[in-house]
Amino acid sequence: MQFLSIRAGLARPLDAAPDSLAPGELLWIDCRYEEARAWVADVHRLTGTFVFEDHLLDAENPAHPSYFDSTQNYELIVFRGLALRSPGEDRPEDEGPTRVRTRPTVFFLLPGCLVTVRAPDSRTVPALRERLLNAAPGRQRLPDSPEALMLRLLNNMVDRYLELRHPLTAQLERWQRRLLDPRRPFRDWYQLLEARGELRKLEQLCEEQLDALQEWLDDRLELEHQDGDAGAATGPGALSDALQVRANDVVSHIHRVHAHARRLQDSLESAIQLHFSSTTHRTNEIMRTLTTITAIFMPLTLITGIFGMNFEFIPGLHARAGFWIAIGAMAAIALLLVSWFRARRYLSAPSAQRRSRPARPSDGGAP
Template sequence: MDIFYIGEQQVTLNQVAPTSSVFRWLDATHDEVAADPEAWRDAVEKMTGTRLYDLHLRDAVNLTHPSYFDSTQDYVMVVFRKLALHADTSTITDNEGIKRKVPAALNKLLTLPVSFFLLDNALVTVRSTHSQSIENARTRMLSYKHKAEGNSHSVRLPTSPEDLMLRLLNSMVDQYLDLRQPLTLQLDRWQHALLDPRKPFKNWIALLDSRIELRKLDHLCEEQHDALQELRDYIVDTHDGTENGNGRSKDLLLVRVNDVIEHIGRVLNHARRLEASLESAVQIHFAAMAHRTSEIMRTLTVITALFMPLTLITGIFGMNFVKMPMLDMASGFWIIMSIMLGLVVLLLGYFRSKRYFEERAMQQSSRTHDTRG
């Protein structure tokens, strides 16, 4: 576990607490906590004076825990599921242990929990070994002490544990926002494949897996939104902003938490739009298939209607009677052929008058126009 002492102008790591430190940040990984939970909890209690509850300690090492908020008299716990960008997600295992292949864009939706324990003067985080958001925050704060002097363009340090937690949450949510474009491109490819008339769509398993992943993203964003909304209510209820001129700090915290909630809402709305677009593409696909089947059946019906009278005539003259009209006539064959041809012409004219061929002709003309264009 790493201990950061965050002051107004510098950040120190694993050293004796400076007198100018504002608060502490205790950063640990799931492996460190799971190796000896009791020893880790004792170390946190020694540093902060607050003892974590058993249920919250188990939640912190539970890698399947959903996004969650809970508050006690001594601290606040927030669990947030972040993207596991460094994990191998070419295949995803479902609840039944079945591995499923998903497209390149959707295989980035594997998530891992990050647990935040918000204390009076400290922030405790439990996260995966490779957490890009937290590693970047650590690097920025440690480099701040070297650049603080004479550097007027440096980003200011967090002023409170709440401020630090919201900054970390904001960077984690931004990773979801970065997925919007690749997800949209992937769904566009699905739509083109579904509506391509030149070849039938066969990759239904991958399409179903993609729909499952989008539904998971929808549920994940809802859980995150609920957890952050409860955190916002907690800040509103507990930070009255009337003591020591903390009204501005409360407003800044509310601005940050509202910004994070708004970003989660954007991801949630985008996931729902993608899911609706995918559903619409599937429905259009089946509608196009039904239309194509209707066209085929109409063509077969016309052909059958044309050959039915011809089959009747040939069947009549194929009967084994000794005496039949026109059997002894030299021009009998040509007369029958003329009658059959006339029937075909009459039926074609009737079908044209009923506009059975109008839609097909319009489609052929539009295809010709597109080809020339």
Template sequence: QPALQAAAQRLGGSPLLELHWNDLGSDVHPSHYDGTSVYDIVIFRRLASLAEVKRDSERDAAVSAYHGQGGTPWRERHPMPESLRRINSRAVGFAVFDRLLISVHPSGCATANTFLQRYLADAKVAVEANGSRSRLPSSPADLALRMINTMVDSYLDLRRELSSYLEQLQAELLKPNPRFVAWGQLMDARRQLALLEDLCEEQQDAMQEWIDTLRELPLAGLAGDPRQANARRDALVVRARDVQEHIDRVIHHARRLEQAAETAVQIHFSAQGHRTNDIMRTLTAVTAVFLPLNLFTGFFGMNFEHLPLIHSS
């Protein structure tokens, strides 16, 4: 922390407030935006990586084994798929100055290193090919938006896996066999989809507040030429709007999957009711056939000496 605070003072012009520093280091902080006159704070929750999902699974298994409930826990017999467990997101924090970007990532996160390697390679290509179009970010805010856009793209990539898993559960739910045993898995899927929707709504709110701030940025802080500064500000707003549109797509898909799961449950119970009605109609028909026979059997089976039709000569 002291080294980063010194860098913020030297390159950004102001150290981070203690409250903002605590927000950047929090693992449970929701997606959020806050701004000062010198820097902006953006907290964005990304999907858990496969390595983080594996660590969480091993930790949960160790906790279950330690408590020793006797027998294999239901969660171990019916594990949640990785696509759903990845929705247990991680917080990434950004402190965006005019000339400095501080990003705080969870341990084991490769996002920052990936971007550093990519832009070092782009810078090398730009130097070797003089005059070519540069792919380097124009400002710390541009770099932060590119990193956030990569995180949102991982949400978009998750859609196919979620759709495939929900389709499997729906197929099991709609089979003629009335014994559906995956209710726990279906409830887990619906709960994780609701969590995904909440995450995206928080991201939308944070991005909208940041967009409003970007639109009010003073041009003098972006470039000396007013025309160039205005172009840079417009480019930042466009990129932020693009991120927001991607989040909209994730929200729409999560709601559609949640609605499809709810519809499948309703169809399942409707089919169950229809099968019950068929069984009752069959039992009614059988009863209508055998009830008169029971009547005749009871009537002629009575031990009376003088009863019509029981004697023949």
């Protein structure tokens, strides 16, 4: 458990919770999952706030979805952040679909205090802590309220989701190339279904995040109206204009991730449909070729069958040149059918068909 005090534009670490909060001081208590209850006594001593047992259980649950709840004294926001792979866990591109792994980060917003409960290997929270400690006094504006600090953390967490767009897009392009490759039949349908499931999982995560943040913003807006003066953006429960802009920016980033996940799903579905259309087209080409060959050999088979009948008297059967006459007739019939089929473009290649197809005149061209 780590303590960080922000006051007068300066952030400094603390070894333990202070005896009291000074006017204008912001205290950040950062805990891990196994320390989810270690801060309760300090928060009660500093703010006089009791935390409900159900909310503590929510903070200890690593599978909890994004969620918002509020009481008269504090607010609870559960936000699932992306668990990125460490550099040593990099895998080959063709090993399988990119996994969307998430862990919840729990925020308790109290008067003058923010409590975060996170995974031990989280990189977003320690990175922001180091950035605040290394901020030059007077050059970088530090957060002065629990809401401002939480929105900075949320913004960094959502940026991690934006970084996920490139590997997901690259993976989708690989799937599209493999689906539309005519030289090798596609067989990895199980991995394709897993990839589509990961995209749906990402879309569902974004929807849960949007619901949680929107409920928080709506709750703050209701508290602002209850104060009796909607223009007083600094009253209890009200968000300043700067915080509203930052909150809307976080929401817009989540909308971008959600829209990108939806586009990837649509592109994947289109690639699957193109794959089946291409397979059907190749099957039709094969069947057309086989049908044409059958049509060429059908009259030849008829001639062969006629002269193969077991009749004693068949015209031309005992003629000295009968065999060559039959062969010549069969060859002539075959050449005639081949020429006719090629004229009908039944035997031409698709590229030849496209070259021989007349171009359509443009609507805006000259008459």
